[in-house]
Amino acid sequence: MKANTKNKIKHFFFGKKLSEGLIGRLVLYGLLLIIGFVYLLPLIKMFTYSIKDLEDLVNPIVEWIPTKIYLVNYQTSFVVLNYFKTLGVSLLVTLVPALLQTATTSIAGYALAKFKVKFKAVIFLLILLTYLVPSQIYMIPKYVMFHQMGILESVWAIILPAFFGQGLSSAIFILIFYQFFRMQPKVLDESGEIDGANPFQIFFKIGVPLATPAYLTAFLFSFVWYWNETYISSLFLGADLYTLQLKLLNFSSQFNLAQGISQTMLNEAIRYAATILIILPVLIVYIIMQKWFVEGIDRTGVTGE
């Protein structure tokens, strides 16, 4: 009797199979929708607040739906952020490192996947080390080094490490490429070899073209992670090279610096508008390339073994 009730309860919650039966389906869709909605709540709130004027902001009755669409908040943040110029800086220190990092890590991943290299296990261990050791440990000597090289407060401080495969989460990208190139059939390389191609030609003519999905996924992730990075860039980039994220981080002081705008005007609506302006570029990229982000992990076989 007791076991029976227990089973009934179980079946009520889980069904015979989760996706079968009306109740099961309703629960499943209901949960996915509710959790998804709650998940996006901060974004929704951010958006509705960003178009509120002062009256709506202080009015306790106006919570989710503003009485009118007030775009001055966006105008103000646009000026404070010096949007287009800052966007240019952001794109420079995001796109270039992402491209270079993708290129270098793909070459390293290819080497590990295709060639019998001596000390391969050691290399893998070192790659893992670069992932596990937080950058905070070696950041200070790097700061001194960049200072001595004269590239501190210039974009090179971000670009150079990326080129040498020591950028943000480089280890993850090497592993992505390693897995992907390992899945490529060896026959193709051999046929290239018979045709007299050298290893570099084989890499560029056979390896790279067949790995387009891995390249795209790695580049997109690299792009997004560089876009969202602030710890290292705040240290290595000077005030002239403030990215959008750094301006948001120091929004109040940026607000003071902007001409013709007084500090008293700063309110949460303007803060939210600025935040939206900062996530907008990546959001657009995500909407267009969404498939490559979410399917990329499957497609590149990172999870294989």
Place this chain on the structure above:
Amino acid sequence: MTKRKKMMKRSKRENLVGWAFLSVWVLGFLLFMAYPLITSFYYSLSQVTLEGEGIQVQFIAFENYRRIFSSAPGFSFLESVSDFALEILFKVPIITVFAIIIAVMLNQKIKLRGFFRAIYFLPVIIASGPVINQLVSQGAATIPLVEEMGLINLINETFSENLARPIATIFSELIVILWFSGVQILLFIAALQKIDRSTYEAGMIDGAGAWESFWKITMPSLKSMVLVSVIFTIINLATFSENQAIAHIKNNMFALDTGFGFSSAIAWIYFIVLALILVIASLLLGAFKKEVSKR
């Protein structure tokens, strides 16, 4: 030339070509990782002063480390490290369990799967330190019900002060904590898709319900992914720019009474704590792995 010799030559050539492909990364590793890492350790044992354009490094052995445990800036750092450890203790299980639940739901035969997946992954795209910071400071990171039901007050009344603070933080930032699970959800979905459907059918014939199948088929095949996901989560939280412990490292760099040497020393302590957390997590999950296999 004998065949054997040819083979030897080939493997030698392969090794050289392989290293040629690896050379840029190896060079980068030595220049931007190995050298700074060793220097950082040396700094942590030194008094580093900036003099005009130059920098003066004077060896003082473990003086910096001794200072950490006895001085004010060191103490506030240690406090933030223990906060961080507590944070890991609460957040990692929440994120992992949430990611598994969402992954299992998204792995069902449902319509609009792509749409749901896109929603659950979206935060990864936008969750930078400053953005999260804005959301948390404006109070947009919490579930509205939490405040209305007075949950925070309840927590403050029931738990001791040291425990109530992190728990209250978790509830007031619950949504953005869950935002850290985007990549993990995808990892679990990928692992779930590797499970052969026929295994479930065989289980059903033997009379296993959804509950039993989940524990006896699904969980065992997720176990290695749990470890990967937990390590990813810990590293992700440890290097997140709003993390107070790493903020200390940066702030002390240019503080008058501390400087690069002291900063390097606290960075190493942070690293040791992080390494310990990773080891403990791996050991615990190793035990968990065995437990699941036994079932």
